[in-house]
Amino acid sequence: MSMAYRTLETNETYILQAERVKKQNRKKSFLKGMLFLLPSILLFGAFVFYPMFKTIYLSFFLTNAQGATTVYVGWENYKALITDPIFMKSVKNTFLFVFYTVPTTVVISLALAVVANEKLKGIGFFRTIFSSTMGVSVAAASVFWLYLFNPTMGLLNKFLEVFGLEAIEWLTDPKWALLAVSATTIWMNIGFTFLILLGGLQSIDSSLYESADIEGTGYFYKLRRITIPMLSPTFFFVITVSIINAFQTFGQIDILTQGGPANGTNLIVYSIYREAFVNYQFGSASAQAVVLFILILLMTALQFKLGERKVHYQ
Amino acid sequence: MKKKFLSILTLGIILLLTACSGNAASGDSSENKESAKKGEKQVVTFWHSMSGAGQETLNSIVEDFNKSQDNIQVNAEFQGTYDEALTKFNAVAGTDSAPTMIQTFEIGTKSMINSGKITPIQEFVDKDKYEMNGLEKNITNYYSLDGKFYSMPFNSSTPVMYYNKDAFKAAGLDPEKAPATFEEVEDASKAITKSNPKMKGFALQAYGWLWEQLLANQGALLLNNDNGRTDTPTKIGWKEEEGKSIFNWVKNMVDDKTFANYGTNGDNMVAGFLAGDVAMFLQSSASARDVIDNAPFEVGIAFLPHPEDKEREGVVIGGASLWMIDGKPEAESEAAWEFMKYLQKPEVQAKWHVGTGYFAINPAAYDEKVVKDAWSEKPQLKVTVDQLQSTKSSYATQGALMDMLPEGRKIMETALETVYNGGDVDKAYDTAVQQFNEAIQQANKARGK
Numbered sequence: 237m238s239m240a241y242r243t244l245e246t247n248e249t250y251i252l253q254a255e256r257v258k259k260q261n262r263k264k265s266f267l268k269g270m271l272f273l274l275p276s277i278l279l280f281g282a283f284v285f286y287p288m289f290k291t292i293y294l295s296f297f298l299t300n301a302q303g304a305t306t307v308y309v310g311w312e313n314y315k316a317l318i319t320d321p322i323f324m325k326s327v328k329n330t331f332l333f334v335f336y337t338v339p340t341t342v343v344i345s346l347a348l349a350v351v352a353n354e355k356l357k358g359i360g361f362f363r364t365i366f367s368s369t370m371g372v373s374v375a376a377a378s379v380f381w382l383y384l385f386n387p388t389m390g391l392l393n394k395f396l397e398v399f400g401l402e403a404i405e406w407l408t409d410p411k412w413a414l415l416a417v418s419a420t421t422i423w424m425n426i427g428f429t430f431l432i433l434l435g436g437l438q439s440i441d442s443s444l445y446e447s448a449d450i451e452g453t454g455y456f457y458k459l460r461r462i463t464i465p466m467l468s469p470t471f472f473f474v475i476t477v478s479i480i481n482a483f484q485t486f487g488q489i490d491i492l493t494q495g496g497p498a499n500g501t502n503l504i505v506y507s508i509y510r511e512a513f514v515n516y517q518f519g520s521a522s523a524q525a526v527v528l529f530i531l532i533l534l535m536t537a538l539q540f541k542l543g544e545r546k547v548h549y550q
Numbered sequence: 551m552k553k554k555f556l557s558i559l560t561l562g563i564i565l566l567l568t569a570c571s572g573n574a575a576s577g578d579s580s581e582n583k584e585s586a587k588k589g590e591k592q593v594v595t596f597w598h599s600m601s602g603a604g605q606e607t608l609n610s611i612v613e614d615f616n617k618s619q620d621n622i623q624v625n626a627e628f629q630g631t632y633d634e635a636l637t638k639f640n641a642v643a644g645t646d647s648a649p650t651m652i653q654t655f656e657i658g659t660k661s662m663i664n665s666g667k668i669t670p671i672q673e674f675v676d677k678d679k680y681e682m683n684g685l686e687k688n689i690t691n692y693y694s695l696d697g698k699f700y701s702m703p704f705n706s707s708t709p710v711m712y713y714n715k716d717a718f719k720a721a722g723l724d725p726e727k728a729p730a731t732f733e734e735v736e737d738a739s740k741a742i743t744k745s746n747p748k749m750k751g752f753a754l755q756a757y758g759w760l761w762e763q764l765l766a767n768q769g770a771l772l773l774n775n776d777n778g779r780t781d782t783p784t785k786i787g788w789k790e791e792e793g794k795s796i797f798n799w800v801k802n803m804v805d806d807k808t809f810a811n812y813g814t815n816g817d818n819m820v821a822g823f824l825a826g827d828v829a830m831f832l833q834s835s836a837s838a839r840d841v842i843d844n845a846p847f848e849v850g851i852a853f854l855p856h857p858e859d860k861e862r863e864g865v866v867i868g869g870a871s872l873w874m875i876d877g878k879p880e881a882e883s884e885a886a887w888e889f890m891k892y893l894q895k896p897e898v899q900a901k902w903h904v905g906t907g908y909f910a911i912n913p914a915a916y917d918e919k920v921v922k923d924a925w926s927e928k929p930q931l932k933v934t935v936d937q938l939q940s941t942k943s944s945y946a947t948q949g950a951l952m953d954m955l956p957e958g959r960k961i962m963e964t965a966l967e968t969v970y971n972g973g974d975v976d977k978a979y980d981t982a983v984q985q986f987n988e989a990i991q992q993a994n995k996a997r998g999k
Contacts, residue, residue, distance in 0.1 A: 298996035301661045301953065302640050306998040321981075322964075387818055388825045408813035410971050496756070496814045498967040513637045515957040516661070517992065 288529075295522035303518045313523035323524060325499050326507040327531075329414060333503055334482040336418040337425065341478060342471070344422065345429035350459070352430070353437045363434065370427030374487035381420040382407075382492055407493050410500040417501050420488050425481070429474050436470030437463065468547045476539055483532050504528045591623040592885040595649040597639065599632045599870070603840050604705070607905030615892050622885040632658065632870065633956065643667040648875050650886045653704060655870045656692065657955035660778070662873055663700055664953055664997070669874045670700045674887045685894065688938055689911050692867040692949050695779075701871035702890045705908045707836040708865040708938050709763045711735075711855060715848040717829040721745040728852030730862075732799040735830065735855050739808035742829045750810035752803055753819050753831040756966040758959020759868060760832050762950070764796050767856045769863035772950040772958075773990070779945055782994060783952050785987045793983070795857045797965070797975045804970060811970040814963055834868060835934035838907030842928055851930035853937050864941025866949035869908060909935050954993035961985045 270277075295313055297305035317323050348366045352359060369377070384391050385406040393403040406416040440463065448458050486505045489495060495502035495510065502510075504524065512521035600608045605628060612626045629635035632655035642648045644667060654662055662668055675682060682690060682699060689703045715725035721741040729735045739751020754760065762772055771777050771787030786793075803809035810828040812819040820837065822828050824845055832854065833841075842849050856862045872890055874883055892898060899910035900918035915921060916935065925932050941947050952958075965982035969975055 298992075298998070300996065301665055302643060302667075306996055322985075386821070387812065388822045388827055405811060405813075407815070408811050408967075408970070494814055496963070496967055497971060498964045498973070510960065514633060514960060515954070515989070516640075517957075517996070519996070 291522045291525050293522075294518055295520075295526050297519045299516075299518040301516040303516075305519075309519070313520045314527075316520060317523055317527060322499055322502065323504075323507060326502045326504050329499075329501065330483060330503045332414060333418060333421075333485065334479055336415065337421045337482050338475065338478045340418075341422045341425045341429050342433075342474060345426050345433050345474075348426070348430050349433040349437055350463070352434055367427045367431045367434075369424055370431060372424065372427075374424065375491060377424045378420060378488045378491035381416075381423075381488075385416055385492070408497050410497050413493055413497055413500045417488055417492055420492065421482070421485060424488070425478065429478065432474050433467065433470060436467045440466045469549055472539075472543050472547045475543070476536060479535060479539070480532055483528065483535070504531075590621075592621060592881055594622060594624045594651065594882060594886045594889055596624055596626045596886075596889070597629045597635055597649040597652040598626055599629060599635045599653055599655075600705070601628065604836065604906050604908070607902060610905075611893070611898055611901060614898075615889060618892075622888060624889050636661075639667075640665070643875075644877065648877075650875060650878055650882050651890070652873050652875065653870045654701070654873055656866075656868060656949065657959070659693070659701065659871070660951045660955075661953040663695075667876050668700070669876045669883065670698060671702050671874060671890075672699045674874070674883075674890075675699060678887070678891075680891065684912060684914065686909070686911050686913050686938070688941055688943065688947070689867055691943060693871055695951070701873045702893075703867075703871045703911045704869070704893060705836070705902070705906075706867050706869035706911055707834045707908045708868060708934055709760055709832050709854050710835045710838070710934055710937065711830060711832050711852045712823065712837075712841055713830040713850045713852060714823070714826070714845075715850045717742055717746065717749060717826070717847070718850070721829075725848070725850060728850055729830075730853065730855060731858040732795065732855055733858045736799070736802055736806070736808075738830070739803055740806055743806075743808045749826060750828045751806075751808035751830060753810040753812055753822065753828045754800060754966070755812060755816050755819050755831070755833070756814045756963040756970065757816065758962045759834075761796065761959070761962045761966065763832075763854060763865055763868070764856075765792060766866045766946045766949070767854050767863055768792050768795070768860045769944065769946050771946050773952055776945040777948060777950040778952045779948060783950075783990055784994065785990055786983060787950075790979075792860075794975065794979055795860075797969055797979055799857070800966065801969055801975050804972065809970070813967060813970070835907045835909065836869070838931055838934065839905065840907075842930060849930060851933040853933070863944065864947045865937060866947055867938075904931070907931060907934065909938060952990070952993065953997075954989045957989045957993075958986055961989065 294303070294305065296308060296310060298307040298309055298313075299305055352363045352366055372380075383389075387393065387403070387405060387408070390406070392406065396403055404412055406412050444462050444466070445458060448462060453461075484505050485503055486509065489501055489503055489506045490509070493501045495506050505528065508521050508524045508528070511517050511524060515521075596612070598605075598608060609626060612624050616623055627649070629638055629652075632653075635652065636654060636658055639648070639652055639654075643665065648667075674680070682694075685703060686706075689706050690699075693699060693701060693703050711728060713728055718725040718738070721738075722745065723738055723741055729738045735752055742749055742751045765772055765788055770789065770792035773783035774785050774787040775781040775783050777783075777787060800809065804811075810819075810822060812822060816833065819828070819831055820833070820841060823831055823841070826847070835851070838851060853862070854865055872893075874886060874890075878886075893902075894912050896910075896912050896914040896918055897920075899912045899915035900920045902908060903910040903915060904920050904924040910916060910921070961982050965978045968978040
């Protein structure tokens with residue numbers, strides 16, 4: 237009896253001890269984990285989280301030209317944004333810009349990637365050419381296009397002239413400016429999108445095509461039934477990143493149009509820049525930045541929700 | 551495995567990208583500590599915004615100064631446009647990376663004073679018993695506030711009208727008599743476009759500075775309370791007919807199809823002029839040298855036009871001045887002051903005027919031989935000086951003072967561009983006025999007073 241009791245007791249102490257050890261171990265591994273994460277936590281904290289919270293903080297204040305807060309205004313900066321025709325226009329422009337650039341970029345890049353995926357002699361050369369715009373900086377590409385669009389000596393208008401068409405005011409006509417900036421952006425983004433899509437194509441299991449060949453299916457049937465579904469995770473990635481990129485376009489706008497004509501190409505990020513560094517209204521600029529953050533967050537969440545269902549993972 | 555990888559990659563990129571928006575702290579540090587050690591020279595860091603011909607001439611002036619004595623070494627650093635330089639300055643103000651002196655455009659005057667990061671030049675003037683009276687009166691008018699100088703005037707220009715004399719001849723117009731009023735400009739534009747359908751008559755860059763000048767030339771104020779010189783402005787200062795006259799003038803030419811639209815891009819406008827696409831345009835006299843040297847035809851320079859029913863009031867000083875940054879060692883500031891004084895010397899100003907088209911802020915420079923030679927060779931350079939000296943001194947031509955002026959310029963540029971593209975004058979004008987007033991109120995509110 238007493239023996240049994242004792243065993244029970246030792247058992248209990250054993251369990252207790254074991255739990256204590258477990259707890260200690262957990263604590264230890266937690267600390268160890270934190271130690272591994274520390275560098276990135278520090279970096280993210282300094283360069284991501286701190287600026288983010290500071291932006292949110294600033295959006296409730298008015299500031300002086302140095303960005304120091306002067307007057308607390310609560311939600312007023314946000315309320316003003318909703319009624320501000322310039323900001324609303326920039327939101328509309330941004331959505332239009334996304335609509336113009338993202339689908340076109342993906343379709344063109346896919347076409348190029350499918351062509352470049354063929355195993356032909358010298359295909360490496362074309363792959364390099366197609367992805368080459370990735371190596372061109374936004375500034376360089378914009379300046380290059382600025383010359384193409386130049387009203388006096390621009391190549392594009394010279395072409396139109398050859399065909400007897402009237403010259404187009406690419407960057408100063410509100411009907412054309414956003415399209416012109418979009419064309420520049422599409423050209424710039426093709427390189428990256430092409431490369432990712434080509435990578436996706438090359439990782440598709442060739443046995444699928446072999447079985448299809450045995451079945452005697454045609455080229456476009458294979459494209460539709462094998463290539464596109466197998467490529468869907470890559471599509472999902474490329475589209476998400478492109479949309480976010482488009483939302484944050486700045487360089488081309490600054491160099492090509494400065495938001496003009498009459499705010500016709502004023503996208504949200506450019507509007508934030510102008511509010512903060514031309515008008516020195518850091519408060520309302522921060523409010524715009526927060527709105528942009530929420531917009532992108534929502535768009536991405538929506539994509540994950542809707543898009544991921546259709547994505548076929550291998 | 552792949553699924554996990556891709557979603558992590560996607561998420562990571564989202565985080566990175568979203569994080570990048572909004573924070574653009576810059577950390578340009580001056581690299582002059584080394585050079586300070588080796589010679590016993592006092593180093594002065596000078597931030598400026600001169601590019602093109604202006605930068606070349608400025609660099610050569612700085613070099614002359616460094617060679618002229620052994621104690622001070624001035625390092626001139628180009629920091630982008632005035633807007634960009636001001637942004638950088640605001641980011642480093644109060645730290646060791648701040649420059650000793652900075653060049654800032656005229657409309658930044660008020661925000662520099664409000665920043666509290668500068669030492670008024672008046673302190674050095676008083677200590678040194680320096681005579682500011684020798685400088686051009688119209689310039690000292692702009693930069694003195696209640697009899698106190700906050701910054702040292704340096705590069706000043708006025709807007710002028712450039713025109714293609716050859717095109718005038720071809721259209722049967724007198725190339726020596728440039729159109730002086732809005733109405734004459736319209737008529738000349740029609741004649742030019744008629745004689746050469748490929749050439750437009752007139753171009754006005756959508757540039758807020760030109761709008762301000764066209765207002766001042768009618769004697770109109772930009773802001774109330776005497777352009778903000780007697781009290782903080784609370785709303786716009788011009789009357790409706792004064793503001794609308796400019797819009798209607800442009801609108802008439804747009805309707806006549808004699809107007810060339812280059813939007814906000816001044817470089818394209820000049821390129822268009824040089825290529826013979828447009829016969830007249832308004833621009834700062836600072837470009838005079840560049841335009842005259844590069845044009846394959848004879849370039850005429852004339853006064854800024856004004857509406858027929860208004861007398862010509864004159865122009866506001868445009869350009870920039872030099873600011874002494876607060877909190878630097880005394881020896882460094884003193885050295886910068888020496889350099890500022892050097893820049894005012896007649897021979898230096900003569901070189902500056904001839905090399906750029908900015909006028910000499912020290913009128914004694916006009917007696918220098920360099921200037922006389924240049925004037926006899928390129929008489930157009932003299933027009934800008936004449937225009938300034940025939941300007942009537944009033945609140946309108948003294949120019950406006952307010953910290954929201956850069957924002958105001960953008961508002962007017964948008965309105966002008968709307969009209970260039972066939973927008974309705976009344977609507978564009980009313981929107982602009984409303985936004986302008988709101989910007990003034992917002993700026994007053996943000997100051998917390």
